[in-house]
Amino acid sequence: MLQQQDLFYWKGPQTALMLQRFKEVCPVKYAQSCSSGTAALHIAVLAAGIGPGDEVITAPITDIGTVIGVIYQQGVPVFADLGASTYNLDPADVERRITPKTKAIIAVHLCGNPCDLRALKAIADKHKLVLIEDSCQAWGAKYHGRPIGTVGDMTCFSLQNTKHITCGDGGIVGSSDERFGPLLQKFGDKGFDRIKGGGFQAFSTNYRMSEPQAAVVAAQLTRLEDIAAQRARLGNLLTEKISGLPGVMPHQVHPEDRCVYWFYFFRIQPEAFRCDRAQFVKALAAEGAPCSAGYIAVPLHREPVFQQHGFFAGHWPVREFGLTTMDYSKHQTPEAEAILRTGIRVTIHEGMNEQYIAGVAEAIRKVARHYAA
Numbered sequence: 087m088l089q090q091q092d093l094f095y096w097k098g099p100q101t102a103l104m105l106q107r108f109k110e111v112c113p114v115k116y117a118q119s120c121s122s123g124t125a126a127l128h129i130a131v132l133a134a135g136i137g138p139g140d141e142v143i144t145a146p147i148t149d150i151g152t153v154i155g156v157i158y159q160q161g162v163p164v165f166a167d168l169g170a171s172t173y174n175l176d177p178a179d180v181e182r183r184i185t186p187k188t189k190a191i192i193a194v195h196l197c198g199n200p201c202d203l204r205a206l207k208a209i210a211d212k213h214k215l216v217l218i219e220d221s222c223q224a225w226g227a228k229y230h231g232r233p234i235g236t237v238g239d240m241t242c243f244s245l246q247n248t249k250h251i252t253c254g255d256g257g258i259v260g261s262s263d264e265r266f267g268p269l270l271q272k273f274g275d276k277g278f279d280r281i282k283g284g285g286f287q288a289f290s291t292n293y294r295m296s297e298p299q300a301a302v303v304a305a306q307l308t309r310l311e312d313i314a315a316q317r318a319r320l321g322n323l324l325t326e327k328i329s330g331l332p333g334v335m336p337h338q339v340h341p342e343d344r345c346v347y348w349f350y351f352f353r354i355q356p357e358a359f360r361c362d363r364a365q366f367v368k369a370l371a372a373e374g375a376p377c378s379a380g381y382i383a384v385p386l387h388r389e390p391v392f393q394q395h396g397f398f399a400g401h402w403p404v405r406e407f408g409l410t411t412m413d414y415s416k417h418q419t420p421e422a423e424a425i426l427r428t429g430i431r432v433t434i435h436e437g438m439n440e441q442y443i444a445g446v447a448e449a450i451r452k453v454a455r456h457y458a459a
């Protein structure tokens with residue numbers, strides 16, 4: 087890469103190598119590199135044709151990047167509730183929130199735990215919705231043996247610093263669908279179709295990734311299978327060792343799936359203990375198992391910018407012009423609230439070993455026994 091004359095992505099050898107290796111991990115026909123996971127999701131939303139007032143159903147516990155593209159296209163994120171221990175979209179609640187304006191579902195594989203894609207795909211097909219997978223936390227995950235990102239119509243990955251593999255910041259969006267795949271390049275590149283030409287037939291922003299970043303990702307992709315396999319092993323081991331403990335709800339993964347544990351998330355039932363979550367977490371640290379309380383502070387729609395509908399210089403045109411009646415101050419996702427109130431996050435990293443995880447499990451058992459109500 088250092089000897090190249092050009093560092094531009096189009097026809098760049100590093101980008102080509104990266105995308106070739108990406109397609110070995112996630113076999114899709116079309117893939118476009120881009121500047122972030124947020125950009126990948128925005129490109130997918132553009133390709134799905136989301137426009138003013140269109141509703142997109144997604145999860146309230148996620149990175150805000152899941153919905154930034156929806157809001158920029160003047161679409162309306164609709165947050166559905168989550169499974170109590172999978173922390174992923176509850177298909178029944180998704181279906182309840184479908185209206186004539188619903189155009190897409192963004193399924194977030196939280197923590198690298200695959201969503202119930204069979205159910206979500208059936209709902210999407212029945213109501214003619216586009217199914218977008220937010221696979222940003224799910225590098226190397228598998229849904230019923232299939233590589234993550236190959237069930238939905240489009241899939242989006244992040245290469246941000248904290249993700250399983252990284253180049254500091256970056257993303258990839260992929261699709262095998264002839265309706266969407268051929269659109270990804272131009273929507274990642276100012277609306278300019280570099281194969282067909284023909285001027286600016288579409289409008290987008292500049293989400294390109296440069297060759298130096300692609301070179302880093304190409305190398306990172308060779309390590310992915312080991313990283314994913316080790317994280318899956320360690321997370322599943324923790325579940326095995328804390329299962330059956332009264333008041334503790336382990337991270338629930340479908341037995342046919344591979345969860346790649348971007349982190350491990352278990353819940354405590356408050357009534358089962360004589361302490362609150364903060365004390366539980368403090369006691370775990372004292373036992374040599376540093377953990378953190380919760381994940382994001384509140385479900386996305388409870389953040390001030392949503393509560394005030396203030397996305398564009400304090401305004402939200404689609405609401406002011408009557409294209410939506412969405413009122414985030416009245417939006418309810420009770421299970422998501424409860425998950426964030428009672429969840430405890432355990433770091434899982436491929437550099438950890440089985441003994442460390444056994445120690446974490448022992449700490450959880452000891453603290454749970456000590457504070458049992």
Ligand SMILES: *Cc1c(COP(=O)(O)O)cnc(C)c1O
Pocket residue numbers: 121122123124125148149150151152194220222223244245246255256257
């Ligand atoms: C990280 C992440 C994003 C956004 O990715 P960036 O590269 O930070 O823009 C979107 N969705 C989820 C679930 C993520 O974890």
